[in-house]
Amino acid sequence: MSTIFDCSDESQLLAGMRNARQAIGRGDLIVIPTDTVYGVAADAFSPAAVQRLLDAKGRGRDQPPPVLIGTKETLAALAESVPEPVERLVEAFWPGGLTIVLPAQPSLVWDLGETLGTVAVRMPEGRVALELLAETGPLAVSSANLTGEAAAISAYDAEKMLGDRVAVYLADGLSKDGIASTIVDATSLVRRGADSEPGTVRVLRDGAVTREQLQEVLGDLLEPEDHAGHEHHPEHAQEQDGDS
Template sequence: MSSIFDCGDEAQLLAGMRHARQAIGRGELIVMPTDTVYGVAADAFSPAAVQRLLDAKGRGRNQPPPVLIGSRETLAALVETIPEPVQRLVDAFWPGGLTIVLPAQPSLVWDLGETEGTVAVRMPEGRVALELLAETGPLAVSSANLTGQAAAISAFDAERMLGDSVAVYLSHGMSRDGIASTIVDATSLVRRGASDEDGRVRILRDGAVTRQQLEEVLGELLEPAPVPDSPAGRQGGDS
C-alpha cells in the first residue's frame, strides 16, 4: 500500500524522504513535488525501474522520461559535452523550468527508452526535490499522470491516477502554476556545430520559460518560431 507524506510538516518530511530514498533503492516509484508539476520518479540507472515508470503512465519506450539532477555540475557527467550556449542557458535558468536535450555521455550504462543517444536534463527548484536528488542521484522523472490526462498539480491528483503503482507520495501543496517545463533541443550545437546554419536551439515544448526569455540568452542561436499551421515540433508531458 502506498504512503503519502506531508512535506510541509518537518517530522513527516524527514520520514517521507527516508521512505522515498528506500523506495528508489528498491527500484520502486515515488511521486515528488517540483517547481513545475508533480513528477513520478525512478532510479535513472535501473532499466527495470524506468520500465516500471513507463508502465505506470501507460507510456511506450518511444517516449523516454527526462532526467532530473540536483546540481548544475552533474550535467557534465550525463552529457557528451556542454556547448557554451547551453552553459548560458544553465546559468540563466537552473534551477528552474527548462529541460535541455543533449547527446548523452556514451559511457553511461542506462536504458531510458528509445532516446536516439540523447538525454533530456533539468535541475528543478524546490527544497524537497533538490534534497532528494542530492541523496539519490539522477532520477528519471515524468509528470505524475496517466498518459493523455492532465499533469498532477498535487500529490492527491497523482495518487488518484497512479494509485499503488507508486510506493511513496511526497506532498508539498499545490504546484505553483501547473505549467510544465519548457523543453529545448540543443543537440545540433554538438552534432553540427554552432557555426552551421542548422546549429540552433529548437523549442520542443513551450512551458515555464518563455521564448522571449530564451531569445534574451541565445539571440540568433534560437530557431525562429514556426509559421502558423506548420508542425510545432515534438511535444511532451513531463515535469
C-alpha cells in the same frame, strides 16, 4: 500499500524522505513535488525501474522520460558535451523550468528507452526535490499522471491516477502554477558536420520559460518560431505529455 507524506510537517518530511530514498533504492516509484508539476520518479540507472515508470503511465519506450539532477555540474556527467550557449541557459534558468536535450554521454550505463542517443535534463527548484536528488543522484522523472490525462498539481491528484503503482508520495501543497517545463533541443550545437550550418536551439515545447526569455540569452542561436516544433522525433516524445 502506498503512503502519502505531508512535507510541510517536519516529522513527516523526514520520514517521507527516508522512505522515498529506500523506495528508489529498491527500484520502486515515488511521486515528488517540483517547481512545475508533480513528477513520478525512478532511479535513472535502473532499467527495470524506468520500465516500471513507463508502464505506470501507460507509456511506450518511444517516449523516454527526462532526467532531473540536483546540481548544475551533473549535466557534464550526463551529456556528451555542454556547449557554451547551453552553459548560458543553465546559468540563466537553472534551477527552474527549462529542460535541455543534448547528446548523452556514450559511457553511461542506463536505458531510458528509445532516446536515439540523447538525454533531456533539468535541475528543478524546490527544497524537497533538490534534497532528494542530492541523496539519490539523477532520477528519471515524468509528470505524475496517466498518459493523456492532465498533469497532477498535487500528490493527491497523482495518487488518484497512479495508486499503488507508486510506493511513496511526497506532498508539498499545490504546484506553483501547474505549468510544465519548457523543452529545448540543443543537440545541433554538438552534432554538426564539418560543412554544416551553425547549430541552433529549437523549442520543442513551450512552458515555464518563455521564448522571449530564451531569446534574451541565445539571440540568433534560437531557431525562429515558424521553424520550431514541426518535426517529431522519438527521442523528444516527452514534449507530448506534460513532463515536469
